[in-house]
Amino acid sequence: MKNIAIGNDHAGTDYKNAITAHLEAKGYTIQNYGTNSDDSVDYPDFIHPVATDVESGKVPFGIIICGSGNxxxxxxxxxxxxxxxxxxxxxxxxxxxxxxxxNILSIPARFTSLPQAIAMVDTFLETEFEGGRHQRRVAKIACS
Known part of the structure; x- marks a missing residue:
C-alpha cells in the first residue's frame, strides 16, 4: 500500500511540502492533515488525524513533523x-x-536538515520489521 498520512505544525510546513513532493514523485498518495502556514498552531490538531488513520488501518504509515518532534x-x-x-x-x-x-515517524524539524529528513523518510518506508523476538516485545507495548 502506498498511502501515507502526514501532519505538521507551523515548524514543519516546509518539511511537509518537500516530503510530500518527494513521496508523490515515488508514487505515494498523501493524506495531508498538516497546516500549510507558518502561523502558530496547536500541533495536536494536526497529529491526531494522522494517528487515527494509522490506528484504523486506513494507512499503514504516518509521518508527523513539529519543531522538536516530541x-x-x-x-x-x-x-x-x-x-x-x-x-x-x-x-x-x-x-x-x-x-x-x-508505524509513525516523528521528525524534529528544528534539529534535522531537510535532506536528512527526506533520507529518514526513505529509510522508514524501505525498512521491514524483523519480527521474531521483537514481535513479543512489541506485543507488550499496548495497554489493554
Missing part, C-alpha cells in the same frame, strides 16, 4: 495500535522499524 510523538502515541518513533538519524529510523515496528 509533542507530535507524544500526541500520536496516545492512540492504540500506534508506535510513533521520534528519530533524528537514518540509523535510529532503521532500528525503530526493525525492532519496534514503528
Amino acid at each position: 509533542g507530535a510523538a507524544m500526541t500520536a502515541n496516545k492512540h492504540q495500535k500506534v508506535r510513533a518513533a521520534l528519530c533524528w538519524t537514518k540509523e535510529i529510523v532503521a532500528l525503530a522499524r526493525q525492532h519496534n515496528d514503528a
Whole structure:
C-alpha cells in the first residue's frame, strides 16, 4: 500500500511540502492533515488525524513533523495500535522499524536538515520489521 498520512505544525510546513513532493514523485498518495502556514498552531490538531488513520488501518504509515518532534510523538502515541518513533538519524529510523515496528515517524524539524529528513523518510518506508523476538516485545507495548 502506498498511502501515507502526514501532519505538521507551523515548524514543519516546509518539511511537509518537500516530503510530500518527494513521496508523490515515488508514487505515494498523501493524506495531508498538516497546516500549510507558518502561523502558530496547536500541533495536536494536526497529529491526531494522522494517528487515527494509522490506528484504523486506513494507512499503514504516518509521518508527523513539529519543531522538536516530541509533542507530535507524544500526541500520536496516545492512540492504540500506534508506535510513533521520534528519530533524528537514518540509523535510529532503521532500528525503530526493525525492532519496534514503528508505524509513525516523528521528525524534529528544528534539529534535522531537510535532506536528512527526506533520507529518514526513505529509510522508514524501505525498512521491514524483523519480527521474531521483537514481535513479543512489541506485543507488550499496548495497554489493554
